[in-house]
Amino acid sequence: MIMETNTPKKIAGMKFGILSPSRIRKMSATRIITPDTYNEDGFPITMGLMDPHLGVVEPGLRCKTCGQQVGKDGCNGHFGHIELAMPVIHVGFVKTIRDILRSTCRRCGNLLCEDSEKKDFLREYDEHIERDRSLTEFVKKVLGKSSNVKECPHCGRQKLVVELDKPTTFREAGHKLTPSEVREWLEKVSETLGNDLRLLEIDPKSAHPEWMVLTVLPIPPVCTRPSITLESGERSEDDLTHKLVDIIRINQRLQENRDAGAPQLIVEDLWELLQYHITTYFDNQTAGIPPARHRSGRALKTLAQRLKGKEGRFRSNLSGKRVNFSARTVISPDPNISINEVGIPIEIAKELTVPLRVTAHNIENAKELIQRGPNPVPPKGRIYISGVNYVKRKDGRRIRVTYNNAMDVAERLEIGSIVERQLDDGDIVLFNRQPSLHRMSMMAHRTKIMPYKTFRVSLSVCPPYNADFDGDEMNLHILQSEEAKVEAEILMKVQEHILSPRFGGAIIGGIHDHITGCFLLTIKKRKLSLGDTIQILSSINYTGDIKKGMTGKEIFSTILPKELNLRYRAQACMNCDTCLEEKCPYDSYVVIENGELKMGVTDGKSVGAFKGKIIETIAHDLGLEAASNFIDKVTKMGIAAISIVGFTTSIDDEDIPEEANMQIEESLSNAKKKIDQLVRAYNNGELETIPGRSLEETLEMEIMRVTGQARDATGEIASKHLGMDNSAVIMARSGARGSMLNLSQMAGCVGQQAVRGERIHRGYQHRTLPHFKKGDLGAAAKGFVSSNYKKGLKPSEYFFHSMGGREGLVDTAVRTSRSGYMQRRLINALENLKVENDGTVRTTGNVIIQFRYGEDGIDPTRSVRGDAVDIDKVIKEMI
Amino acid sequence: MLGVETMGFNILKHELVPYPKILSYKEIKKLLKDYDIQKEQIPKLLITDPFARAIGAKEGDVVKIIRKSITAGISVAYRLVVSSER
Numbered sequence A: 001m002i003m004e005t006n007t008p009k010k011i012a013g014m015k016f017g018i019l020s021p022s023r024i025r026k027m028s029a030t031r032i033i034t035p036d037t038y039n040e041d042g043f044p045i046t047m048g049l050m051d052p053h054l055g056v057v058e059p060g061l062r063c064k065t066c067g068q069q070v071g072k073d074g075c076n077g078h079f080g081h082i083e084l085a086m087p088v089i090h091v092g093f094v095k096t097i098r099d100i101l102r103s104t105c106r107r108c109g110n111l112l113c114e115d116s117e118k119k120d121f122l123r124e125y126d127e128h129i130e131r132d133r134s135l136t137e138f139v140k141k142v143l144g145k146s147s148n149v150k151e152c153p154h155c156g157r158q159k160l161v162v163e164l165d166k167p168t169t170f171r172e173a174g175h176k177l178t179p180s181e182v183r184e185w186l187e188k189v190s191e192t193l194g195n196d197l198r199l200l201e202i203d204p205k206s207a208h209p210e211w212m213v214l215t216v217l218p219i220p221p222v223c224t225r226p227s228i229t230l231e232s233g234e235r236s237e238d239d240l241t242h243k244l245v246d247i248i249r250i251n252q253r254l255q256e257n258r259d260a261g262a263p264q265l266i267v268e269d270l271w272e273l274l275q276y277h278i279t280t281y282f283d284n285q286t287a288g289i290p291p292a293r294h295r296s297g298r299a300l301k302t303l304a305q306r307l308k309g310k311e312g313r314f315r316s317n318l319s320g321k322r323v324n325f326s327a328r329t330v331i332s333p334d335p336n337i338s339i340n341e342v343g344i345p346i347e348i349a350k351e352l353t354v355p356l357r358v359t360a361h362n363i364e365n366a367k368e369l370i371q372r373g374p375n376p377v378p379p380k381g382r383i384y385i386s387g388v389n390y391v392k393r394k395d396g397r398r399i400r401v402t403y404n405n406a407m408d409v410a411e412r413l414e415i416g417s418i419v420e421r422q423l424d425d426g427d428i429v430l431f432n433r434q435p436s437l438h439r440m441s442m443m444a445h446r447t448k449i450m451p452y453k454t455f456r457v458s459l460s461v462c463p464p465y466n467a468d469f470d471g472d473e474m475n476l477h478i479l480q481s482e483e484a485k486v487e488a489e490i491l492m493k494v495q496e497h498i499l500s501p502r503f504g505g506a507i508i509g510g511i512h513d514h515i516t517g518c519f520l521l522t523i524k525k526r527k528l529s530l531g532d533t534i535q536i537l538s539s540i541n542y543t544g545d546i547k548k549g550m551t552g553k554e555i556f557s558t559i560l561p562k563e564l565n566l567r568y569r570a571q572a573c574m575n576c577d578t579c580l581e582e583k584c585p586y587d588s589y590v591v592i593e594n595g596e597l598k599m600g601v602t603d604g605k606s607v608g609a610f611k612g613k614i615i616e617t618i619a620h621d622l623g624l625e626a627a628s629n630f631i632d633k634v635t636k637m638g639i640a641a642i643s644i645v646g647f648t649t650s651i652d653d654e655d656i657p658e659e660a661n662m663q664i665e666e667s668l669s670n671a672k673k674k675i676d677q678l679v680r681a682y683n684n685g686e687l688e689t690i691p692g693r694s695l696e697e698t699l700e701m702e703i704m705r706v707t708g709q710a711r712d713a714t715g716e717i718a719s720k721h722l723g724m725d726n727s728a729v730i731m732a733r734s735g736a737r738g739s740m741l742n743l744s745q746m747a748g749c750v751g752q753q754a755v756r757g758e759r760i761h762r763g764y765q766h767r768t769l770p771h772f773k774k775g776d777l778g779a780a781a782k783g784f785v786s787s788n789y790k791k792g793l794k795p796s797e798y799f800f801h802s803m804g805g806r807e808g809l810v811d812t813a814v815r816t817s818r819s820g821y822m823q824r825r826l827i828n829a830l831e832n833l834k835v836e837n838d839g840t841v842r843t844t845g846n847v848i849i850q851f852r853y854g855e856d857g858i859d860p861t862r863s864v865r866g867d868a869v870d871i872d873k874v875i876k877e878m879i
Numbered sequence B: 001m002l003g004v005e006t007m008g009f010n011i012l013k014h015e016l017v018p019y020p021k022i023l024s025y026k027e028i029k030k031l032l033k034d035y036d037i038q039k040e041q042i043p044k045l046l047i048t049d050p051f052a053r054a055i056g057a058k059e060g061d062v063v064k065i066i067r068k069s070i071t072a073g074i075s076v077a078y079r080l081v082v083s084s085e086r
């Protein structure tokens, strides 16, 4: 066979048209007349729906039209056709038909406008074509003008209102138009208008209006609707075949009844039934008619359903495909694994393979590997050792390696064969969690084969994947070529993604207990016993000297690189009016000199994901390898420290003394009094309006301000009694989890509930709930929750709280679906853009999109929180 | 080509409208050479765009646009004036 040259070609254009009846007959291999498929012997019936002229499905059989077998270069099948007894409207074109009927005359078929106006339209049309402009607006104008005419300017016929009764019924002034009448009308239109049809955006060379009413229906080839043979030997037909059977059956009955001169009513009923079947054959989700169903009650999947939506041909088979060499299972955490690793169950490792090309250098190795067979017994002290599943010989044959033939296959191994080796420790794989919203959703890891059935993940990579362990599953892909492996290693390894392209800071770092642990270890001058010191340092495989009575800060310093010099305010910083810096009473000013933590507590701002200063600095100054090492160590140290100190939280963390409760109550009743005063002032007309606001708005704003202050005040009182000895406070202050607001809502008061940013107004007439007086504008009646979560909410408060909570849920649901669709469209539009070597952003067609990437040409991952250089730091280092 | 005089409001004076300059033949040639591109590879500016009308651009002109940028301070871009969307 002659190879076709594979030069890329540019598509100059694409043309769509409508098949004409004669065209359908011409391309038809056979006319179909019987609704039956196979005879008793199981052979397809000629002129039936499975006629071998339409192509064959079983390999070995030959097509009766072209004589070829099925296959890639063989017969793809041929269309057949049926002659419809009566014309039927094509659902896909009803809108176009309606527009044509509305803008043309039924008697003469002309466009409903004066000749002079038509001439103007034609001129405008040609201008549009010449300028290559979109015709949508123009056609809308033509239709608008010509469907607003009382009588035909050409023959004087009165213009009657044409209505489309969905899905396929047309009425002229209330009288039903049969498809035959519609077709006659359209025929007249194309006859009269001829080339002027272009005013309606119809090219008479490729589509005539009357072709939108079907008289002949093409029957798709058998291979578009193959029947499947069940185990019981029973044949099961495709949904499309079922639908076609219905169509042919009704068509036959319609023909017989009409020819026999049956009453008009019966013929019309059958005609309508035929219309229904053909409509649902095209689209079984047409609005206004019930979907055609299978005997089991399942709606049939017809033509439109095959293409449409997420499960349709486009999104499911063309934009996305299923792949081999992949695995999926539940994920679970492993605090000892590196961020660059992923734990893989033995079962999965045995199934997935890596191709190993046999060369003169590795043939002995490969032989030894094959000799192990597919189920090698691991040597003492190991739980797993990789075997071989297949050997692909040079001649293309794939041999399955078994326990019995392993020796034999190894013996006959040749250079150039490919050994499909099972996964082993240290292979590079891609790991992914959906939804894949950013590039960190798919990263490369090194494998670590482990027992049990879940993928094991470092806790530090949870933020970029947005993963937790409440049942999340993730996908794994094994790289098959050397290029892919190298590319993944360089571009996709987890450590390459420590710095986020979103803000230039670390997105991978310590979370939750890692932060609490480091906080507890380094707070103030905590001294540790020798035993504890050894315990913590052994967790990071420390090899240096250990002194007696080391402080937490000294222990933490052991993992800091010697080059590190930093000064910043910790997360725990109270944001005092003037920062005392080194003299901070809360130990919240961090100073690191030459890799030694001189003062300050290391918390979220130091080691946390999203804000860890130390991680960021190491990644920028010392490289990603060092940063990844640091993250591995700091998380292990955090866990070791928190295990020694001990840490827990419970409901009694929100206990506050009785006097504090009294203070809170007093503060709340003061607020209530203030609100009552405001309401009274409003009712007496004494309230002063804020400029630009109405009286009501002023009142609402003032009350919202008071309720906000009240909540803050109770929070303040509560937190005064919740010190740094309180676990919940430690977590909130160190940035490990939770916030002081959470705490004040649990211990102080929950605060004002809002719907659409306002106090709650809706409910019953003039009041929110029947528990309140009509017209009550006070705090409690409008959704102020003065109880706290610990004490519990009153019934009315609970109701208001649920209203606010419901709004939150709906908002997030709406937001995620909408932003998800927006993301899809953005990605589809931008996925092929590339930054070229000259700094421009271009499409695949080399058209420039940006003359400089991001206008400043800076890669945000290499930036300091968005800036190209950190000038302050450079100056500091110079001095 | 209308020019800014015929418009009711001078959009060029608005803060958000960038500073424009229509390139000379020589400058276009240099631009194309610098980026190793054909004229069609330059981003497009529709001739009906109020901005194009205000500066009186003609089809085939290349407009240099200098504007304030959040990331770079000042950024420079070019637009090829065309009469249709394609």
Ligand SMILES: [Mg+2]
Residues within 6 Å of the ligand: A467, A468, A469, A470, A471, A472
């Ligand atoms: Mg989850």
Ligand SMILES: [Zn+2]
Residues within 6 Å of the ligand: A054, A055, A063, A064, A065, A066, A067, A068, A075, A076, A077, A078
């Ligand atoms: Zn064939």
Ligand SMILES: [Zn+2]
Residues within 6 Å of the ligand: A105, A106, A107, A108, A109, A110, A152, A153, A154, A155, A156, A157
């Ligand atoms: Zn007429």
Ligand SMILES: [Zn+2]
Residues within 6 Å of the ligand: A569, A573, A574, A575, A576, A579, A580, A581, A584, A588, A589
């Ligand atoms: Zn401070």
